[in-house]
Amino acid sequence: MNLFPSLVAGAALLAAGVSPVLAQAPKHTFEIGETELLLDGKLMQIRCGELHFARVPKEYWRHRLQLCKAMGLNTVCAYLFWNLHEFEQGKFNWEGQADAAEFCRLAQEEGLWVLLRPGPYACAEWDGGGLPWWLLKKPDIALRSRDPDFMAASRAWLAEVSRVLGPLQVTKGGPILMAQVENEYGFYGTDAEYMGQMRQAMLDAGFDIPLFACNPTGNLNNGRRDDLFNVVNFGSDPATGFKKLREIQPKGPLMCGEFYPGWFDTWGAPHHLGKTDQYLKDLGYMLDAGASFSIYMAHGGTSFGMWAGADRPFKPDTSSYDYDAPISEAGWIGDKFERTRDLMAKHLLPGEKLVDPPQPMPVMAIPSFKLKETAAIFENLPAAIPDAQPRHMEAYDQGHGCIIYSIELPAGPFSTLELEQVHDFGWVFLNGKEIGVTDRRSRRFKLDLPDRKQPARLDILVEAMGHVNFGKEIHDRKGIMGKVKLVTLGKEAEVEGEWSVRPLKLDAPLLSSLKWKTGGEAASGPKFWRGTFQLGKTADTFLDLRTWGKGVIWVNGHCLARHWNIGPTQTAYLPGVWLKEGENEVIILDLLGPEKPVLAGLEKPILDQLRPELDFARKKKGELVLKGHKPALEAAFSPGPDVQEVKFPQPLEGSQFALEMLSAHDGKPFAAIAEFDLLDPEGKSISHASWTIAYVDSEELAGEDGSASNAINGQTADFWHSEWKEIQPGYPHHLVIDLGANTKVGGFRYTPRAGNNPGRIKDYRVFVGSGFVKESK
The missing domain is CATH 2.60.120.260 (Galactose-binding domain-like)
Structure with a gap:
């Protein structure tokens, strides 16, 4: 019996028209049953890992896929970033680093199935979430909506995806089992008709495999459709996640679409490390329950060039996307990989066996060298x-x-x-x-x-x-x-x-037009720097950028990364396949100017060195001034992990919103917020675009990234947390959000920290108005 008859993938020769290597492969069917996923009519527990081919040099794709297989995965998740493939409207690119079909074929050759996530929106800490910049040329475009221009561009994109990857669906003999419609739309909106039109666009384009939708635990019902297989995303507490999934989808297999073993980094904030013991405990829970999952990320890689995105309201992401994943940015494995592999080994399906991991890529140091040529921006x-x-x-x-x-x-x-x-x-x-x-x-x-x-x-x-x-x-x-x-x-x-x-545009034509000078180091102002170094052999390395300011770096024509001396990332991963024996060229744009115009290659990355003293324009912490202001509301939050929504009897107006926290449910001194959202008088979320944290009394930055900005970035997997490692200040705690302009507020939404963790706020007071913070000089 098929629970989702419209989502069944029919039988087909696995290799028909796909790869001569697997020309004699047997037939396969894939379907979503009433209680489990079925491959050839037998139970299939999808053990998937996210791996973005755009973040890995093409020459290393097979190596990383082999690592995923060796870790015990049977599937990889492949995001498509629309703007990578259609950077200019109407001009599609599927070659080289953008060759998605080749990535899928390699996965098939390595014995891995593929879950395809074609967008049009991806997120993934990628520039614009994968949406092309040229959509924003239309002044009034409404992205991720039924806006006719957005839908027309999206339909054209999905048709192009089907043209290229349609032959690789399991129904045509390929490795692609399922495809995702949109991505985490429930966090963004509630329009089920929009999701229906996106689903229909994929069907019209030629997708005939099961289609699914994923959403965070607290947003599963927004825009939900019964004609899509729903999966839930979370970083911990799978029991609650699957409970919420069952509330909106009583039957069908359980699946986590994104399970986070770590987290991404933003400039100026501490480097993130996942809690490995908790990650393994939660992974074991899903394996024991027979639930399917995708580890996001199994291997994070690098947002090469200028592809790194920015978290909301505006927290630019580092180029390193290491993610503290089981497979590191440079493809290294260690304790997290080995413990994940050992856990997977206990849950293999009949006929499965683990393979040995491949050898690591070689790594080398490069002696220090100087960049002696400059090209000032205002002279070029x-x-x-x-x-x-x-x-x-x-x-x-x-x-x-x-x-x-x-x-x-x-x-x-x-x-x-x-x-x-x-x-x-x-x-x-x-x-x-x-x-x-x-x-x-x-x-x-x-x-x-x-x-x-x-x-x-x-x-x-x-x-x-x-x-x-x-x-x-x-x-x-x-x-x-x-x-x-x-x-x-x-x-x-x-x-x-x-x-x-x-x-x-910082593109190849601009770089080729630069007029270089020697001896221009002393001149002030933003400029490009150029130098060369000689190699007798090639291998991976990490360029040491600690003496440089802020800008972009190119090596042998490859736009490698952004750099910024505030950290936490102080190096740039340089794949050995982008180097050559003999002379190699480096160009660095530095908008601040380097302390010393020198570079060297290190054998290990530096991902965790913050240097806030070098930040050039941060606002100093202000002074809280609540005396004389009357609270708009005094109340208490309910215990537990559920999202809580509070509506004011009448809308309030102000340019600042202050939350005064008076106590915690467990009586401890800690406060934490996974996400805090404000609602307009109609109950819709207010954009965070102009928001800043005007004041916070305490934020943990030593033991973890408990930055106050985490409370307003839309990500429920990270959180603001009051200090706990070195000092533990008690209640009351205060968080003040500057809204950027006078705003009508009809209420707010509070998302507690997930799991059975400290910091659940009980009693609180709310202030809406202005003048709650006196700025420091």
Whole structure:
């Protein structure tokens, strides 16, 4: 009996038209039964691991797949990042690093099945969640909705995916067992019709295998459809996760779509390490229960180039996507891998056996060498685009890199430059001299300008980091948006005149056009640096970037990574297959300037070295001022892990939201929040795009990443936690969110930390208004 008859994959020759290596393979069927997944009519427990081929050099795909097989997995999960394959609208790329079909064929040759996740939205800490930047050229586009332009582009994408990967479905003899519709849509919206249209688009494109939808534990019912197989995502507490799944899908196999053994890193926050004992306990629970799962990530790899995304509201992700996965960024294995393998060995299905892992890739050190040539940005500008006002980067047909806005200011006295929005960092120059830096993280968009005895040239160099990849904030345009004003003697006026706009796409044409000089190290300002080093052999290495500032690095034409001296990542993984015997070339864009223009290759990465003293524009902690403000609500949260929603009797209005926590359910001094969301008067989530943490009394940064920003980033697998390792301050605890503008608030949603962990808040008070935090000078 088939529980989901419309989701059954029929019989087919496994290798028909796919790979001559497996030409005589037997027939297979795959279906979703009433209690279990069935391969050839027999129980199949999917033991899957996520492995993003875009984050692994193509030459290493087979090696990493062999490691997955050796760990005890029988399936790999393959994300497609739409923007990788269609970076320019209508121009599809499936070659080289983007050869998804080859990755699937290699998986099949190594005895692994494939779960396909084609999007159109992926998340995955990838630029824009995989959505192409060119969608944002339409001013009013509504991403992940029934917006006709978004749906038309998505249908074209899915049709292209089916053209390339359709022949690799199990129904055609290939390894692809199931395909996902969208991704974690329940966190984003509630429109079941949108999910239905995405499902139909995949059917129309030619997908005839089971289709599934995945969502976090607290969002399973949002946009849910009975004609999709539902799976649940969680990082711990599988019992609760599967209980919630059963509430919305009473029958059918249990499956976790994303099970997190670690977590990703963001610039300026501590490096994440998963709790291996708890991970193995939860994995064992699923194996014992006969549930299927996908370990996210089995192997994280690297967000090469400028593909790393940004967490919400804006926390840019590091290029290293090590994830503390069982298989490290460079394909190394250790204790977590071995213990996972030992656990898997106890739960193999009849006829299965473990294979030995392949040998690790060789690694080497590279002696220190100096980069002696420079090319200053302001001496290598492309042709200007005239404009009456500055607009966002996408409006100038640009998706990545930097952009420079220039205008001549009239003579005038001391004034303040006010920019409405700058995404993401802006270096401001007056007549070539740096005046200061704007910082999206803290919404620092004002700078003082000295008096001008005569007209002066204003240049604003904006660096775009990854487009936000999660939540409503994916509508993340880059560059300057809104008005640019001067405030002089208390009077404000919009800067008027003709702007000159110069896109710096940081692509191959730009690099090839640079005019290099020697002996320019002493000159200040942002510049490119170039150097070479000689090799007698090649192997993997990790470039030591500790003496460099902030920017992007290329090696032999490969855009390798972003770098930023604040950490936690201080190295860049350089695959040996991208090196060559003889001369190798390195180019580094450094917007801050290096302490020393030297590089070396290390045998081990540095992933956990924070240097907050080097951060250039962070706002200092303010002083809490709640005295004299009347609480809008005094209440208590219920015990337990469930999401709790609170609605005010009448909407409140303010630019700041303060939560005063008075006690915990377990009586301990700790407070924790997995996620905190505000609701508008209609009960819908309010965008976090302009939010910042205005104040927090305590956040754990030594023992783990308990950053306050984790409470508003949309990720329920991480959390804010008051200090616990070195000191343990008691209640009350305070968290103040600056909303960026006066906002009507109808209520809020509180997600406790998962599992039976400390920090569950009991009594609390809420304040909505302004002036809750006095800023430090």
